[in-house]
Amino acid sequence: xxxxxxxxxxxxxxxxxxxxxxxxxxxxxxxxxxxxxxxxxxxxxxxxxxxxxxxxxxxxxxxxxxxxxxxxxxxxxxxxxxxxxxxxxxxxxxxxxxxxxxxxxxxxxxxxxxxxxxxxxxxxxxxxxxxxxxxxxxxxxxxxxxxxxxxxxxxxxxxxxxxxxxxxxxxxxxxxxxxxxxxxxxxxxxxxxxxxxxxxxxxxxxxxxxxxxxxxxxxxxxxxxxxxxxxxxxxxxxxxxxxxxxxxxxxxxxxxxxxxxxxxxxxxxxxxxxxxxxxxxxxxxxxxxxxxxxxxxxxxxxxxxxxx
Numbered sequence: 001x002x003x004x005x006x007x008x009x010x011x012x013x014x015x016x017x018x019x020x021x022x023x024x025x026x027x028x029x030x031x032x033x034x035x036x037x038x039x040x041x042x043x044x045x046x047x048x049x050x051x052x053x054x055x056x057x058x059x060x061x062x063x064x065x066x067x068x069x070x071x072x073x074x075x076x077x078x079x080x081x082x083x084x085x086x087x088x089x090x091x092x093x094x095x096x097x098x099x100x101x102x103x104x105x106x107x108x109x110x111x112x113x114x115x116x117x118x119x120x121x122x123x124x125x126x127x128x129x130x131x132x133x134x135x136x137x138x139x140x141x142x143x144x145x146x147x148x149x150x151x152x153x154x155x156x157x158x159x160x161x162x163x164x165x166x167x168x169x170x171x172x173x174x175x176x177x178x179x180x181x182x183x184x185x186x187x188x189x190x191x192x193x194x195x196x197x198x199x200x201x202x203x204x205x206x207x208x209x210x211x212x213x214x215x216x217x218x219x220x221x222x223x224x225x226x227x228x229x230x231x232x233x234x235x236x237x238x239x240x241x242x243x244x245x246x247x248x249x250x251x252x253x254x255x256x257x258x259x260x261x262x263x264x265x266x267x268x269x270x271x272x273x274x275x276x277x278x279x280x281x282x283x284x285x286x287x288x289x290x291x292x293x294x295x296x297x298x299x300x301x302x303x304x305x306x307x308x
Contacts, residue, residue, distance in 0.1 A: 005028055007030045007069060007070065007072050008022055008027045008028060008073040009032070009033070009071045009073075009074055010022070010031070010032045011066075011074060011076035011078075012098065013032030013039070013076070014036070014043070014286050015042040015043055015282045016042070016047060017288060018075055018076070018287040019043070019075075020289045020293075021290065022115070022293070025293050025297045027073065029049060031049055031052065031065075032049070032052070033051070035053065035055045038274050040052070042272060045271040045273070046271055056102070063105070066109065072111055074105065074111045074113075074114045075114065076102050076114075076115075076117070077116070078099040078118065079098055099122075099131050100127060102131070103130075103135060106135070106138070106165070107135065107137070107138035110138065111167070113164065113166055113167070114140070114163070115165075116165075117287050118161045119161065135165055139168055140165035140167055140168075142164070143162075143166075143171070144162070144172070144175075145161075145164075146161050147291065147294070149223075149288055149290075149291045150183075150187050150223040151185075151186060152183070152294035153187065153265065153291070153293070153294055154192075154223075154263075154264075154288040154291050155192035155223050155224055156223050156225070157186065157225055157226070158226045158291070160291065174298065174299065177299070178295070181297070181298055186223045189223065190220045192262070192263075192265075193220075196268070200220055200259070202220070202251060203221075203251070204219050204220070204252050205252060206238075206252055206254045207224070207254065212238070212239060215243035215244045216238060216241060217244035217245050217246055219246070227264055227284050229281040229282075229283075229284030229285055230280060230284070231254055231255070231257065257283065260283055263288075264283055264286050265289040266286075266289055267289070
């Protein structure tokens with residue numbers, strides 16, 4: 001695919017999963033913004049363009065910087081904990097307001113396109129309705145799609161909501177591109193590791209469940225469940241679950257931090273530095289690289305087909 005010379009800025013960039021995927025799809029990512037210093041430092045180690053430490057909940061202080069890049073596309077994944085099944089699902093906690101900040105920045109700068117990612121439960125929130133009203137009032141045609149990452153080149157059963165907005169465009173115009181490129185079958189961990197020249201020394205691994213009503217042992221011949229920001233050892237109190245892919249034994253262990261970064265489809269050369277706890281959170285909070293790349297390639301294909 002030809003290089004798409006459109007400038008992208010990534011708000012709420014984290015350590016760079018969304019940026020790297022969009023960049024791999026051929027776009028020109030020119031800046032990242034995040035309010036976590038470790039995320040910004042990690043981002044800076046892996047990209048040549050600048051990254052800024054910024055509180056986008058009060059974006060007036062950095063609005064001129066964002067506007068100065070004259071972006072053609074604004075991308076971002078505002079923090080999703082208040083909408084997530086893993087969080088408290090309480091929109092009054094404040095993090096959901098960052099979705100509105102994202103919408104306000106987009107509608108003030110008016111790039112030709114925007115890409116926003118969130119958990120699938122986001123569509124049931126009032127912030128979804130409020131942000132949608134802002135986008136529609138600013139003249140954006142909106143494509144909405146919940147994507148299963150395991151059908152987009154990521155070995156995870158991770159469902160994520162994507163908004164792609166086009167200034168002056170038609171609603172759902174880009175959906176056919178998002179649908180037509182999906183894989184026919186979910187990608188397993190074994191298949192993905194083989195594709196990147198890696199192997200695992202286990203056939204089954206432990207992933208700590210949110211409650212013991214859920215299983216904790218999974219096979220590498222299935223997609224991983226969503227990679228979260230925590231990675232706990234097997235507790236002595238764990239009881240076998242009927243859904244476990246195998247019984248606990250010395251051949252079952254949690255995946256390592258590096259292995260979990262591969263599940264998020266970060267490349268081997270990506271640099272992570274910091275405490276194990278922080279790295280687990282950085283990796284778990286990231287948009288999977290290949291999922292972002294999938295969306296970027298679908299958008300690039302759409303753009304290439306726009307009549308000149």
